[in-house]
Amino acid sequence: MKKPFFITTPIYYVNDKPHIGHAYTTILADVFARYYRKKGAPTLFLTGLDEHGQKVQEAAKEKGLSPMEHCNKMVPQFTNLWDKLHISNDDFIRTTEPRHKKVVQMILNKVFESGDIYEAEYEGLYSVSEERFITEKEFETGQFRDIKKLKEKNYFFKMSKYQERLIQHIKENPKFIQPNHRKNEILGFLRKPLNDLCISRPKSRLNWGVELPFNSEYVTYVWFDALINYISAPGYDEDHGVSKDWWPASHHLIGKDILTTHAVYWPTMLMSAGIDLPESIFAHGWWLMGDSKMSKSIGNVVDPINLIDDYGVDPVRYYLMREMVLGQDANFTIELFKSRYNSDLANDFGNLLSRVTTLINKNFSGKIPNPGDLDTSEINIKNDSISLCLSFDELMKNMRLNEAIELVIRFISGVNKYMEQNAPWKLVKEDKRAAGKVLYTAGEALRISALLLSPVMPNRTKTLLDILDAFDSNQKWGGLKPGTQLNDHAPLFPRIK
RNA sequence: GGCGGAGUAGCUCAGCUGGUUAGAGCACCGGAAUCAUAAUCCGGGUGUCGGGAGUUCAAGUCUCUCCUCCGCUACCA
Numbered sequence: 230m231k232k233p234f235f236i237t238t239p240i241y242y243v244n245d246k247p248h249i250g251h252a253y254t255t256i257l258a259d260v261f262a263r264y265y266r267k268k269g270a271p272t273l274f275l276t277g278l279d280e281h282g283q284k285v286q287e288a289a290k291e292k293g294l295s296p297m298e299h300c301n302k303m304v305p306q307f308t309n310l311w312d313k314l315h316i317s318n319d320d321f322i323r324t325t326e327p328r329h330k331k332v333v334q335m336i337l338n339k340v341f342e343s344g345d346i347y348e349a350e351y352e353g354l355y356s357v358s359e360e361r362f363i364t365e366k367e368f369e370t371g372q373f374r375d376i377k378k379l380k381e382k383n384y385f386f387k388m389s390k391y392q393e394r395l396i397q398h399i400k401e402n403p404k405f406i407q408p409n410h411r412k413n414e415i416l417g418f419l420r421k422p423l424n425d426l427c428i429s430r431p432k433s434r435l436n437w438g439v440e441l442p443f444n445s446e447y448v449t450y451v452w453f454d455a456l457i458n459y460i461s462a463p464g465y466d467e468d469h470g471v472s473k474d475w476w477p478a479s480h481h482l483i484g485k486d487i488l489t490t491h492a493v494y495w496p497t498m499l500m501s502a503g504i505d506l507p508e509s510i511f512a513h514g515w516w517l518m519g520d521s522k523m524s525k526s527i528g529n530v531v532d533p534i535n536l537i538d539d540y541g542v543d544p545v546r547y548y549l550m551r552e553m554v555l556g557q558d559a560n561f562t563i564e565l566f567k568s569r570y571n572s573d574l575a576n577d578f579g580n581l582l583s584r585v586t587t588l589i590n591k592n593f594s595g596k597i598p599n600p601g602d603l604d605t606s607e608i609n610i611k612n613d614s615i616s617l618c619l620s621f622d623e624l625m626k627n628m629r630l631n632e633a634i635e636l637v638i639r640f641i642s643g644v645n646k647y648m649e650q651n652a653p654w655k656l657v658k659e660d661k662r663a664a665g666k667v668l669y670t671a672g673e674a675l676r677i678s679a680l681l682l683s684p685v686m687p688n689r690t691k692t693l694l695d696i697l698d699a700f701d702s703n704q705k706w707g708g709l710k711p712g713t714q715l716n717d718h719a720p721l722f723p724r725i726k
Numbered sequence: 727g728g729c730g731g732a733g734u735a736g737c738u739c740a741g742c743u744g745g746u747u748a749g750a751g752c753a754c755c756g757g758a759a760u761c762a763u764a765a766u767c768c769g770g771g772u773g774u775c776g777g778g779a780g781u782u783c784a785a786g787u788c789u790c791u792c793c794u795c796c797g798c799u800a801c802c803a
Contacts, residue, residue, distance in 0.1 A: 654761040
């Protein structure tokens with residue numbers, strides 16, 4: 230059996246308005262999940278929502294709802310978007326679910342029993358108006374009033390105890406934190422002594438959370454709660470640990486803003502609980518909306534999500550996946566979107582399909598012609614397709630999705646060249662059989678390209694494969710069945726003016 | 727301040743352990759073709775590889791230094 234593939238997105242904060250960042254991470258996970266499923270690996274793609282914490286409690290109060298009612302109302306904001314984006318998650322976890330809270334308490338107990346939790350006074354800057362402790366950084370912004378120093382009894386997790394082990398682990402597992410510059414950041418961070426982590430909040434201040442199993446006067450700190458979703462969803466119990474079917478996770482995909490929690494808090498929590506660490510934590514970059522001067526206040530920001538209504542989901546997914554080098558920031562503008570769409574999808578890919586199907590319709594009454602004996606140029610295309618598939622897999626394994634996509638388009642471009650060189654529209658007048666061979670070859674190339682791009686654009690590639698009646702075919706050369714009647718179709722990627 | 731990353735064609739970027747005339751895509755100009763979504767194909771780049779110095783037979787690629795931009799420097803979620 231193939232190695233299982235377990236990929237996660239962060240659980241998004243239920244109070245947030247979903248934006249391009251949420252969409253990007255989730256599509257990215259979706260593409261990898263679809264890719265591995267197609268490869269035949271047992272796949273678990275998990276996303277969900279983080280529903281506890283001060284802000285939820287406050288927002289609910291403002292609306293005169295219970296926190297739970299408030300959360301239930303917010304959930305569709307996300308799930309509707311996932312539907313719209315054709316996200317194929319296998320599970321959707323909410324931290325308010327019993328199956329999750331149970332595990333959080335089990336882990337808290339486990340860590341407690343390991344002797345890694347102790348009581349102490351927490352002293353910090355407390356904002357009376359905000360009713361919460363604020364960070365040094367927040368204090369420096371000067372945006373908070375009524376600040377005083379406050380002491381409070383709390384529980385702490387001995388994170389510092391695992392510092393050396395964590396450093397060791399990061400060094401021994403180069404893929405644990407990716408990309409490399411993020412790993413360096415964390416190693417830099419770990420050069421200074423780690424503080425212990427305050428993991429409790431007294432209910433007098435905050436009661437919307439998971440109760441500490443060893444003191445019912447407290448709930449646990451949201452991060453301690455949230456991170457555990459990665460094991461509560463696949464399943465955890467005290468006797469067997471995390472479900473062996475899925476753990477350790479293959480990738481935790483995250484935004485760079487939550488690297489520390491994932492690369493420091495989470496692994497040390499797992500160490501204390503005696504659980505293996507995930508295989509990799511991958512922090513991607515952010516989408517910059519064109520000129521950074523563009524801002525919401527000016528109101529000229531184009532939300533890429535709106536592009537879906539105009540141009541369809543698949544082109545938007547394509548753009549996001551093709552344009553961002555995983556791990557770096559990227560720019561989003563309508564101009565770039567259109568340019569990428571037209572040159573890659575309309576001109577190269579979609580247009581090639583039109584050329585091939587039109588020629589087959591005109592000259593072969595719409596039936597896929599016979600491949601015949603392959604000549605050098607056909608063998609070249611065939612070999613290109615074989616090496617394309619190999620390179621594609623290699624790049625996907627290394628999280629170089631944008632390059633993988635680029636290779637496919639390059640291959641398509643080569644097929645356009647091949648069409649030009651062999652000119653089946655001329656050839657058909659002299660040697661119909663030879664023309665058929667060219668069209669078969671180009672059709673095969675389209676079929677294989679569509680299969681490769683299907684995790685990125687599941688709908689449009691299905692349309693293409695259906696036209697060729699090859700939806701269930703595989704990447705091996707020769708999947709098109711001669712004599713198959715082509716299905717009618719409109720341009721696959723109509724050009725945008 | 728400390729640590730880390732980046733500065734390569736108009737734009738977006740490739741260039742691993744130093745080695746033939748520094749590359750790709752897009753855009754742009756010229757031509758060919760006309761099966762196709764006016765799409766495609768061919769041809770066209772004298773780029774101070776951020777500045778300066780150094781190591782070397784040889785540096786975009788290593789060292790030093792300077793300039794510019796960015797990220798991290800935790801316990802809000």
